[in-house]
Amino acid sequence: MWVSQLIGAYLGSLVVLGAGARIIRPLIVVVCIAMLIRYAWQNGLFSGWW
DSSP, rough: HHHHHHHHHHHHHHHHHHHHHHHHHOOOHHHHHHHHHHHHHHHTTTTTTO
8 A cells, every 4th residue: 555655646746846736726626625525415415405
């Protein structure tokens, strides 16, 4: 498992150094929205929708 983390960290650092804020800013927004939806789903906020 640590090998996968090492490879992911290395590849992630290459992406950040290569693309910079152009990739990171939209990625942060997508992750925040996904976490918000997951939180709402776990707390039953979507239970009456369907």
